[in-house]
Amino acid sequence: MKFIDEYRDAQAARQYSDSLRRVTTKPWTIMEVCGGQTHSIVKFGIDELLPPAITLVHGPGCPVCVTSLELVEKAIEIASTPDVIFCSFGDMLRVPGISRDLLSVKATGGDVRIVYSPLDALKIAEENPAREVVFFAVGFETTAPANAMAVYQAAQKDIHNFSLLVSHVLVPPAMEAILSSPENRVQGFLAAGHVCAVMGFWEYEPIAAKYHVPIVVTGFEPVDILQGIYMCIRQLEGGRAEVENQYSRSVSKAGNLPAQKLIGEIFRVVPRKWRGVGEIPQSGLGLQEKYSRFDAEARFGLVHFTADEPAECISGLVLQGIKKPYECTAFVVRCTPEHPMGATMVSSEGACAAYYHYRKKS
């Protein structure tokens, strides 16, 4: 497959692996920000190809994992309401709330539907004018343009029975939260290629400068990731802290300007709770005042609803790269994909699930 096969080439991977062994002279810890990158690393066994001095930690870039328990509970509450059609991306359905998930809501009669785009949810709203249709708007900057477009079109078409349960999160504030933590061990970042395809990478330059940390915008295929790590190690070994772009086939410094404009039209920056981490200031998107009529939380009276997370789960520390999944006492013993305690075990992109599936027996 074009644009896939060449980035899964064993010889190219081997070359980067050899180069990394040559240039690495001391231990380094690098975080890949995005859950898609974590998935690729574990699925293809990329870390096996790295010299032992390089440690990868898995960052908070899985939108499914970082969606707060509170929002999952709100989703379950809305989806259980009679006459509501609740639409979501597939992997949010298995995220555990306090006592159940959206799949169980579906099994007990809730109309919960998997869609591939928020515009599909909008179409469902148009086709079912007598019912409330709610879309679970989860994701980083990557999914924000499509979600913004759904609201924009709903406003244009004057559709009253459509709303968003907004759970948008932003990457740069999360990186800053990690870097400013006293426990931080991350020395370099692979930034998420898809997020940067939308936002560009100008936002990362002040972070690289302030914390003196190299940031390499990186793609998702094995050769992309190995090259990203190589670029990051070269900087670390050379004492540099710059923003570099490995994923230049998709990402420009400015990013996708029409998409950014649309995001700005519909959304504003708000504080956001991250599952396992807590609230990070200015780290999420909420609807602008003039689009607040599309806010499902307000529509269903859930603005002040709160929920506390289980104490035993260390998914927050895993998300921040402070602990590895197997350092958790519950991992595999009390926490499995069948009975997950935290969302990092639920999503196929979650660090705990990735470790469970691909490493369990080795």
Added chain:
Amino acid sequence: MASESKNGNAFICPIPIEQYPNVLLAHGGGGKLTHQLIEKMFLPAFGNSILGARHDGALLHLPSQQLAFTTDSYVIRPLFFPGGDIGSLAINGTVNDLAMCGARPLFLSAGFILEEGLPMDTLWRVVQSMKLAAEQAGVQIVTGDTKVVDRGKGDGIFINTAGIGVVEARQAISPANVRPGDAIVLSGDIGRHGIAIMAVREGLEFESTIESDCAALSGIVLDLIGAGIELHCLRDLTRGGLASALIEIAESSCLHFEIEENTIPMLEDVKGACEILGFDPLYVANEGRFISFVPARDVDRTLARMRAHPLGAQSCIIGTAKEGDPGLVTMRSRIGATRVVDMLSGEQLPRIC
């Protein structure tokens, strides 16, 4: 949908449309309408002397040897999909389970649970498809049953088929007989059925229509048995895909299987669909593929026989059974690293981004 009328147009539904264009509860009531359904639809389609006896059960004459017996129920949405429908699936699925026991499938039962209101023409097309599939697989439908449930209590048609076959393999075929050193042979490309269904359900479009691989595997398996190949274990790949089949056999045989990602054939469109949806093709459903475990000395003959059969043209060795961690399946990835292939916890759900 292009494939819908493939079999239906050849004949006209014999139940008078103007009278009963849809299935009524009475069609399952055991009275006149049930009788009409059997006489006009099922008997002509599945006609054979055993079914024709209209007895409460089928009286079968079987050679006095080991029998294989299996049953499976079929629920699928949509009822018709590129490459097949619930009817052909219900025949081939049960035929394949018998074939995997090293048996020649002979007789099937067919139990229908119909939803009130189902268009009679839909049932007719499904029955015609079953007739065709049964003929192709060389099996007879010798007994059956029909029930009708209230509208909204079913999904159009549910079918259960049970099957009996006579075992022709000279040695036992079972996971327990897999031996260290056995080659793992896959009969063709994977993931087509699952992606074909997904594409229709979700309205995904590709450059060409992806067709299900739904097919009866008894012919190709009997070819291998006829050639005297020592088959240690056979398994058709169904819902859990290649990965689940391998893990189940590794666990039952207490052996370690090593497979090579590069060797597993897949259609470009199937690969693309899996990339878009975030699916791992190892876990995507198939309905016409199987794996066989054969000793190294029989590998060349196995491949030659399988490749000579239309359903095995792409057959290849994907790995080996070894001593080592019992129940473990590992895969050498395309970039040369190794990962564990584990059982899925639930259905694969499309990923967010």
